Amino acid sequence: MKQNNEHAKTVVAMMKGQRPFDAKAVDAAFAQWADTAQKLPSLFPEGSQRGGDNRASPKIWLNKKDFDAKAAAFGKVVAENRSKAVGSLDGLRAAIPAVGKACDNCHDEYRLARH
Secondary structure (H helix, E strand, O other): OOHHHHHHHHHHHOOOOOOOOOOHHHHHHHHHHHHHHHHHHHOOOOOOOOOEEEEEEHHHHOOOOHHHHHHHHHHHHHHHHHHHHHHHHHHHHHHHHHHHHHHHHHHHHEEEOOO
């Protein structure tokens, strides 16, 4: 998850003109996000809700099907927007809101706030 966040910071900095557009870095971000979307459901098996230093909400295990569906939806949005984002800065700017929304759909429901 920390890598996902680092990639998000990188692409947002590009969008804001704080960093030059770098198609390889954008592609690396989308590759990481696609990998996360694929692995996400298996990271929270039954019984894993106890212990660990994370921000996972107990709601994950109460509504695992919805959580898994949101992970799949995130993966779909990442796949649908990857080539557009890698293609140009304008493409990146068009793609990131959809990716961010799909990411937030899961975070809003299934990630606890920082203490």
